Amino acid sequence: MHKYVTVQDLINTLDMEIVYGHEFASNKIISSEVSRPGLILSGFKEFYPSERIQLIGRTEISYLNSQTSRERMEKFRSICREDTPAIVVARKIDTPPELVYVAHEMKVPIISARSKTSRVLANLTNFLEGKLAERFSKHGVFLEVFGMGVLLTGTSGVGKSETALELIQRGHRLIADDRVEFYMIDELTLMGEAPEILQNLLEIRGLGIVDVMSLYGVSAIVRSKKLEVIIEMVLDTGQIEYDRLGSGREYDRIFDVQIPRIRIPVKTGRNLAAIIEAAAMNFRANEMGFDATETFNNKLDALILSNREAENDG
Template sequence: MADSVTVAELVKNVRLNVYAGEKYLEDRLITTSDISRPGLELTGYFDYYPAKRVQLLGITETSFTKKMTNKELTKVMEEMCQPETPVFVVSTNIEPPKQLVKAAEDAKIPILGTKVTTSRVLSNMTNYLEGKLAERQSIHGVLVDIYGLGVLITGDSGIGKSETALELIKRGHRLIADDRVEVHQQDEQTLVGEAPKILNHLLEIRGIGIIDVMNLFGAGAVRSQTPIDLIVHLENWSPDTPFDRLGNGTETSQFFDVEVPKVAIPVKTGRNLAIIIEVAAMNFRARSMGYDATKVFDENLNSLIKENSKEK
């Protein structure tokens, strides 16, 4: 988990314009993903002013400032420019009040602008900051994009996860991370996985070493991150271990507050794991769209039982 994000990073990733204070972009740190839209503060009420948050001003806030006297507005803007305040953002191509520009310059706080609406820039900044500042967990596994689904392949070391991922890449799918997957919760239902920076686009194959997937297979063979939709756990086959044969299991794994569906696949000589995992992803998507082959089998079985009962 990153402890902070610089205002310079916010400008680059949310595509904001620098209105004033460009020389302070690298020095100002954002430590929370919460965004503040100062309302009561403009009236002079600062008892619960969230000074550590990004301060966002839109049409509503700037319209209110036009009804304030120069003295009132100067005092409010100076009060809003606290040492821990990271940045001011003004939406909808609005020119910030000159009193704010003066107070922010004195406090060495940058002012950013954007042409998009307040709601849109609020959403964009929140999504970016939550992704960067969210708590992260490192998982041993391989993450691949199969037909647009994020599939996390887990299993004991040496069971063949990376080799299976290589075969999937050759079949046209994309690698996100090999060996270590950094995961974070994006929202109440979404878990996102990505590679640590040191392992970006790299895949380790025993006997060959480390290969650069992007260099060997092209930019279309890699992806920076993806939501994790399905976990495929590889297990060494054993006659004593029960495996789901009908596909009616409902096993899940939980990371943070998100539960992700999980299937266990036995590993045995002669099994093409890449094709099996590919089909598992396709079957998961079919189920998500309302088609369940297990239910079809049950219906066919019940129909056959009824026919045999009538004949008797």
């Protein structure tokens, strides 16, 4: 079964309104792509994606105004099909009466948007991509730490939610606990959010379910965030070796996006919230070109070279 959103869902979220065809607000939108029907209006009728929302802007209206009423009627019939979910007219442009007639005939609602056409296109695409994109669920706690999307993973009982609670108390924000839904918005970007039933909630062993927004306010939560780094919390049994210098970066692949992963050993007495803060800041510094490991290696190389020169001089 296809994922879909309704025209009413679109109206409820974006700054738009149905100007004609309120009775068709339950029409289903199954494609995240939006069509600018300029080619078909000009007479090219092959490969017309009629199942998409059709967006009409000033360019299309200017062209149509040069046509006779009969010609406009024919052209609007070419873009209003049985599977067309809606027609969106940008810039609050007055809707041509011929479009109203044909849209009513084909049971297609007409939506008016106030923004310029390129902005309307971006808003529609972003909304539909978020709602209709393929999703991947992953176990963990997703947080915004210093503005970065950080996913805490690890075996059950390792302390992910408790660490998340301390991070929230330090001023960071919760996105999702237990199950995180990820979706791609482009080839390099993964967004994550909580399933609707789990929004704002954090489960703490021995305490139960905590409503983070009720306890800490709206500033303690965020609905969605780009995933930038995964921090894997691993119980320190003394049997696992860790990268002490941080020179070997590991990755996890979600869909086709590679996400950097950092492994942090967990044992009694470690302040995990502070370590995760430091890991997030260090990762951001590395992304900006400041690499502490490289600096250390350069200093070490210089020290070794200096000692060799001193031995040769001696």
